[in-house]
Amino acid sequence: NAGVTQTPKFQVLKTGQSMTLQCAQDMNHNSMYWYRQDPGMGLRLIYYSASEGTTDKGEVPNGYNVSRLNKREFSLRLESAAPSQTSVYFCASTPLGGRRALGYTFGSGTRLTVV
């Protein structure tokens, strides 16, 4: 099925551990995004990649790094997890900068708990 695939779906980390959240899309979209969702705060942009080979910071980038491995894949890395990074993480993609409503496809989310 075409769409955005995120792995893992659930993860528990200890403070200080590192991990990488994976995201892949098979729709040939140019732009990809990582959001985090916290209660009462909606979704906030962590990092984005407007096109293959480029990445840039969003609203809440501290504590994260990203890699746009190729056009399909956009990973999010937590180098040293902190309890404040407990959240639900969504990856999204769109064909070209969000043209109209076309192609904003979200993954099913990764629920991360840092203890």
Next chain:
Amino acid sequence: AQKITQTQPGMFVQEKEAVTLDCTYDTSDQSYGLFWYKQPSSGEMIFLIYQGSYDEQNATEGRYSLNFQKARKSANLVISASQLGDSAMYFCAMREGNAGGTSYGKLTFGQGTILTVHP
């Protein structure tokens, strides 16, 4: 300042009645897009409706319509004939600037409104 404001943390509606979810936005761009997403308890983000800043007609998609008042910077979602399956969190979001332009398609979300439909 908040770019997207949803002032209703929770709303209740009787089945088969209509409900309006409020959304106000703040931007200095002339070109922008407004989106509504539904997030059921399962967690996925479901696109409902889109309104472009230059669209003269209010957007409609089945039972969903967007009451777009540009001068007031509001983009309220109207759900007609509510169903039990409409119970979910609803998010308003904005893409500033031209699609493909320097906004790079980034979406800014509101805090969300939890809608509960009573039988």
